[in-house]
Amino acid sequence: MKSYRKELWFNIPSRRAFINITPQVEECLNDSRIKEGLVLVNAMHITASVFINDDEGGLHHDFDVWLEKLAPHAPVSQYRHNAGEDNADAHLKRQIMGRECVVAITDGHMDLGPWEQIFYGEFDGNRRKRVLVKVIGE
Amino acid sequence: MKSYRKELWFNIPSRRAFINITPQVEECLNDSRIKEGLVLVNAMHITASVFINDDEGGLHHDFDVWLEKLAPHAPVSQYRHNAGEDNADAHLKRQIMGRECVVAITDGHMDLGPWEQIFYGEFDGNRRKRVLVKVIGE
Amino acid sequence: MKSYRKELWFNIPSRRAFINITPQVEECLNDSRIKEGLVLVNAMHITASVFINDDEGGLHHDFDVWLEKLAPHAPVSQYRHNAGEDNADAHLKRQIMGRECVVAITDGHMDLGPWEQIFYGEFDGNRRKRVLVKVIGE
Numbered sequence: 001m002k003s004y005r006k007e008l009w010f011n012i013p014s015r016r017a018f019i020n021i022t023p024q025v026e027e028c029l030n031d032s033r034i035k036e037g038l039v040l041v042n043a044m045h046i047t048a049s050v051f052i053n054d055d056e057g058g059l060h061h062d063f064d065v066w067l068e069k070l071a072p073h074a075p076v077s078q079y080r081h082n083a084g085e086d087n088a089d090a091h092l093k094r095q096i097m098g099r100e101c102v103v104a105i106t107d108g109h110m111d112l113g114p115w116e117q118i119f120y121g122e123f124d125g126n127r128r129k130r131v132l133v134k135v136i137g138e
Numbered sequence: 139m140k141s142y143r144k145e146l147w148f149n150i151p152s153r154r155a156f157i158n159i160t161p162q163v164e165e166c167l168n169d170s171r172i173k174e175g176l177v178l179v180n181a182m183h184i185t186a187s188v189f190i191n192d193d194e195g196g197l198h199h200d201f202d203v204w205l206e207k208l209a210p211h212a213p214v215s216q217y218r219h220n221a222g223e224d225n226a227d228a229h230l231k232r233q234i235m236g237r238e239c240v241v242a243i244t245d246g247h248m249d250l251g252p253w254e255q256i257f258y259g260e261f262d263g264n265r266r267k268r269v270l271v272k273v274i275g276e
Numbered sequence: 277m278k279s280y281r282k283e284l285w286f287n288i289p290s291r292r293a294f295i296n297i298t299p300q301v302e303e304c305l306n307d308s309r310i311k312e313g314l315v316l317v318n319a320m321h322i323t324a325s326v327f328i329n330d331d332e333g334g335l336h337h338d339f340d341v342w343l344e345k346l347a348p349h350a351p352v353s354q355y356r357h358n359a360g361e362d363n364a365d366a367h368l369k370r371q372i373m374g375r376e377c378v379v380a381i382t383d384g385h386m387d388l389g390p391w392e393q394i395f396y397g398e399f400d401g402n403r404r405k406r407v408l409v410k411v412i413g414e
Contacts, residue, residue: 001414003312036141044389046329053184058218080334104272113182134380138139174279191322196356242410251320276277
């Protein structure tokens with residue numbers, strides 16, 4: 001069994017954003033030379049997500065509006081976590097969008113459906129944060 | 139390390155449905171002859187889910203009503219994604235229910251709790267769609 | 277490829293709670309002697325979650341209030357599942373918080389970000405329930 005590990009770093013210049021990281025993960029897979037196995041891609045921070053959905057700007061806008069409705073940022077005083085912090089909503093939003101995805105590796109490539117793309121979801125940006133890519137297989 | 143891959147195909151004759159796919163995944167596991175490892179089961183489409191919960195009709199009705207409340211289909215014009223499409227709500231619903239599950243394999247069987255069953259969750263049906271089953275182990 | 281399996285048992289003396297199980301999972305990892313691979317940690321019950329977030333009491337209170345708003349327990353008659361049962365809300369809450377997490381193993385340790393902690397989320401307690409820890413790797 002072979003394994004491979006890489007951190008992808010981000011510094012998003014806004015509170016929230018969705019970034020397509022599929023090319024970076026595919027590059028990790030090439031570096032790993034693993035042909036059959038699994039790749040785990042996870043946010044290393046608890047106010048961010050890694051998820052798979054559509055690379056379509058309208059949908060990303062819809063996600064943002066929807067998450068704000070389900071877990072509003074303001075008023076920040078509605079959350080006990082916000083004692084000296086203001087990111088409780090980011091911890092909640094990340095639960096809906098998820099921490100991680102696991103993708104099959106087949107013939108040296110990610111075994112994705114026709115529209116599946118991997119995203120980094122930032123809910124408390126303006127700082128350096130990381131995603132972990134771990135590949136295991138042969 | 140051994141690996142195994144199979145696609146399960148569905149053509150659900152309605153917009154939404156929950157289908158118990160536990161027997162098909164168990165069959166994949168038998169075919170794979172893998173005794174210890176992990177099985178990844180994921181929707182290959184971004185308006186569908188694979189998740190684990192209870193095989194109980196009342197609960198599936200409750201899921202449907204609940205998801206419609208959290209991410210309503212209509213009016214379709216409330217979503218920017220719905221320019222020529224009407225399935226933005228399906229992209230949102232799938233985030234709550236999840237894309238994938240990873241199940242342990244022990245002694246050649248899925249290592250599930252007493253009531254755990256694997257479901258395909260369709261949120262934009264009336265077309266052919268796929269689930270990927272990938273097994274790795276020994 | 278090596279594998280390791282352990283069940284963690286809980287009997288939470290309340291309907292809902294969040295329990296930090298990171299030390300128990302790390303202990304499993306030590307027992308497994310696996311240095312590179314993946315660890316799957318999943319609830320074996322469909323009214324409970326395993327998830328990764330912050331070990332902060334204020335946030336756990338916020339999670340509880342938020343989940344109750346998105347998927348209220350009462351009135352229990354609002355759910356068809358509640359025919360002789362009263363835990364439909366627990367099945368819903370668990371979908372938002374998730375069934376499982378998969379964590380990378382690097383150099384014999386869980387490869388977690390600075391604030392990542394693993395939690396057992398109970399939504400229908402007052403009974404004995406289990407979490408599965410499955411490790412694969414080398």
